[in-house]
Amino acid sequence: MGSDPSVVKRTQRFLYDEEQQLPLQYSAYVGVGGLFSVVKFFCGGLIFWFMAKFRLGRRLLTRFPSFFSFGVFTKAGPTTKQMEDTCFSLTFFGEGYSEDTDPSKGRPNAKICTQVIGAEPGYVATVSAMVQAAVTLLNELHSLPRRGGVYTPGAAFYKTSLIDRLQNHGIKFSVRDHQ
Template structure:
């Protein structure tokens, strides 16, 4: 079995930090989220380490080859973690409580029966058997914040354990994430496959980033109500 390539990431590894922290820059309390997102990102970066110019398409023209190489030349390996945020500390306690319920009861058949039988109780009102109303779906929205620490100059990155000197904050936001945004993303991915199959890799089990990175997927999503914004870029104190 082939193992993913080891990522060489500039600078010292980030500290684990507290389980709950206050992100002052965006005004949110955040708690670590044990999701698959970090693994998917690492798989994408590992694939990029093995293929620095990305994966070649099955029938690319010269223009697409150049576009693919230019796109991946701007992507650098990074440490990546996921947290779920709330405007209040009480909200993060609610996240932790629901997570404990799922972890505790999800490990046994009887516990899973309880979770499915009484979802509203064990999710503290977040989930219910009948699902959301159309009005709740229409009024819903999501925001994903990305807080990145890195280097303003490649020479700084090569100086061993020197700490990052730059912080950049970006945001992705759009309509309700489950019933509206997810179908939008899946349909646009399908349209990319239909319209540009020759520009995409041959196939296999691949993380979506390495496949759709150099395509026009982001532009398609922006045209369908999902926005990508750079919020700020600041110098970090030494």
């Protein structure tokens, strides 16, 4: 679901072609909190899909977003308190081979767990990330890919200080566990 798998695949292709790094395998998963949550998510998505197909349904969805989203979305947007009380956390789990291990000789023998944590994702963290990305582009042209074209963020910012900039502006990257 989403664009992440294709963005990761294109980034891996760039790193293989330009940096001779072996590509990794990637899959994205989302935890939804149990069977009842899955049923709610499915029913809500089905109702939204059905309503969005018809002009009257689209008009109702845009006129009464709070009613049809059970208060999750409103025309007014979130309050300041809601934004202050909201944060995001992304956890990544990886398995692979330690430095001197031949992958053809058995199963992966190393694991890692990393995490990205930040403030409210829609109005705070996204704005901070976009500003820091723009500042990085302006200040580090020498670190960007040499040839023109369309690059994924991972390819474009690979040799820049964007991660350090984000760390200094409230988006924290950490290694939680390493074996």
